[in-house]
Amino acid sequence: MEMKDKTFVMNKDFVFREEEEGAFLFNPQTDELHCVNGVGMFICKLCNGKNHMDEICKRIWEEFDVDVEPHRLRREVESFIERMLALNLLKERE
Amino acid sequence: MSLLSAPISVFVSITYKCNLRCRHCAVYSEAIAYDDLDSESWIRFFHELAELKVFRVRLSGGEPFMRHDIWRLIDIIHSLPMRLSINTNATLIDKEAAGRLSLYRKIDEIMVSLDGSCPETHDPLRGKGTFREVYRGIENLVRSSLPVSFYCTVNRYNFRELDKIAQLALEWGRRPIKFNDLLPEGRGLKNYKDLSLKREEWEEALNLLGELRRTYGPVIAGTILDQGDMYDSMRHMGREDLQGLPPNSLSGCGALIRECAVRPDGWITPCDRLPDLKAGHIHEHRFREIWHSSEVFETFRKRREVLLSELEECRGCLYHPVCTGGCPAAPYVLYGTVMTRDPLGCYRIYLGEEAFNVL
Numbered sequence: 001m002e003m004k005d006k007t008f009v010m011n012k013d014f015v016f017r018e019e020e021e022g023a024f025l026f027n028p029q030t031d032e033l034h035c036v037n038g039v040g041m042f043i044c045k046l047c048n049g050k051n052h053m054d055e056i057c058k059r060i061w062e063e064f065d066v067d068v069e070p071h072r073l074r075r076e077v078e079s080f081i082e083r084m085l086a087l088n089l090l091k092e093r094e
Numbered sequence: 095m096s097l098l099s100a101p102i103s104v105f106v107s108i109t110y111k112c113n114l115r116c117r118h119c120a121v122y123s124e125a126i127a128y129d130d131l132d133s134e135s136w137i138r139f140f141h142e143l144a145e146l147k148v149f150r151v152r153l154s155g156g157e158p159f160m161r162h163d164i165w166r167l168i169d170i171i172h173s174l175p176m177r178l179s180i181n182t183n184a185t186l187i188d189k190e191a192a193g194r195l196s197l198y199r200k201i202d203e204i205m206v207s208l209d210g211s212c213p214e215t216h217d218p219l220r221g222k223g224t225f226r227e228v229y230r231g232i233e234n235l236v237r238s239s240l241p242v243s244f245y246c247t248v249n250r251y252n253f254r255e256l257d258k259i260a261q262l263a264l265e266w267g268r269r270p271i272k273f274n275d276l277l278p279e280g281r282g283l284k285n286y287k288d289l290s291l292k293r294e295e296w297e298e299a300l301n302l303l304g305e306l307r308r309t310y311g312p313v314i315a316g317t318i319l320d321q322g323d324m325y326d327s328m329r330h331m332g333r334e335d336l337q338g339l340p341p342n343s344l345s346g347c348g349a350l351i352r353e354c355a356v357r358p359d360g361w362i363t364p365c366d367r368l369p370d371l372k373a374g375h376i377h378e379h380r381f382r383e384i385w386h387s388s389e390v391f392e393t394f395r396k397r398r399e400v401l402l403s404e405l406e407e408c409r410g411c412l413y414h415p416v417c418t419g420g421c422p423a424a425p426y427v428l429y430g431t432v433m434t435r436d437p438l439g440c441y442r443i444y445l446g447e448e449a450f451n452v453l
């Protein structure tokens with residue numbers, strides 16, 4: 001399956017703590033702590049198993065003052081999600 | 095930087111009771127006595143912390159293992175999505191207790207006070223026979239593979255044998271050890287004259303610790319080395335390096351950015367070193383409300399905006415751009431305010447350019 005057809009969910013082992021300027025993701029079992037900025041937090045919240053890449057990019061476009069080309073934005077979101085998957089913070093929806 | 099939704103970590107003085115009567119203890123004084131909260135209040139509080147997604151709790155005291163319900167409380171904390179550290183004097187840790195502690199997978203640190211390398215230097219400070227009891231407790235913890243670290247209050251009785259104390263910590267598996275200054279609080283204030291180091295003695299301790307750190311690396315740490323490092327960088331800065339740089343503010347304290355504390359009787363304070371700065375009681379207010387809108391906390395947070403150049407005590411000092419004003423606990427105890435520099439961390443006082451005497 002290609003990235004565009006997948007949906008994602010947060011790894012439930014991590015506590016997701018929203019802050020004004022971003023969010024913490026903390027795994028109390030392993031003591032692993034990560035931080036994401038405001039856009040990262042927005043993407044995480046859209047990873048609820050329902051939104052595909054198109055929808056996520058569209059919503060970012062609507063919400064933030066994005067000053068990059070749509071294809072650049074998409075690449076950046078993809079690379080963010082790939083990093084989150086590699087860190088096991090996100091999972092692909094089965 | 096905006097205020098976090100809740101602290102990352104909370105320092106919980108779970109009991110005021112202690113089985114020892116250490117002469118340097120910064121928590122106790124014969125003039126104070128708090129009533130401990132009951133189990134149910136603590137349990138409600140830990141659940142509230144979990145709701146707010148606080149990641150860490152540090153249990154301290156008094157001596158946490160004096161509580162009859164300590165295992166129940168540890169069980170509750172451990173069942174919540176948070177991690178746990180414990181400060182203890184280790185005298186009540188028998189083999190069974192150590193074995194039980196080793197079953198918890200989310201304990202990050204068990205910090206044990208170790209103030210001497212033998213009964214002769216340890217016991218005058220902490221009571222007859224205590225070295226042996228502490229030693230036994232540490233052995234039990236280490237044998238159960240627990241993450242033990244050490245805290246040593248440097249004072250007149252032990253400053254010449256810090257290498258031997260470090261050696262003990264290293265023999266127990268290269269454990270981190272903090273060598274910290276004596277604080278003029280609690281019994282530490284009462285006995286300050288007898289226990290505190292003179293300037294030459296403090297320097298001797300600093301040199302010894304510097305050597306230990308060069309040999310063993312960052313497992314050797316603490317406020318004496320931190321202060322020594324700061325003085326060292328100040329010493330190497332000339333007027334030309336500092337002139338024209340903007341002044342720093344009273345930024346040396348991290349309380350209420352990521353952390354705060356709770357007293358045994360349920361009052362929330364900025365830090366365990368500032369037990370009289372009561373921001374709200376957990377029976378009367380939600381913790382979130384206290385963290386965000388207590389007047390005491392709002393005022394305390396303004397400390398970070400006070401420029402050193404605006405302080406009467408720091409007027410004309412060359413070091414405004416690099417100094418951070420130190421810890422607010424000592425000025426609070428000595429002058430009744432946190433809105434000023436820490437005289438015990440002031441380079442000008444250290445150089446003898448200003449006179450200062452705690453007593």
Ligand code: SF4
Pocket residue numbers: 402407408409411412413414417418419435436439440441442443
């Ligand atoms: S060295 Fe002392 S006088 Fe100078 S700014 Fe720091 S605290 Fe103030």
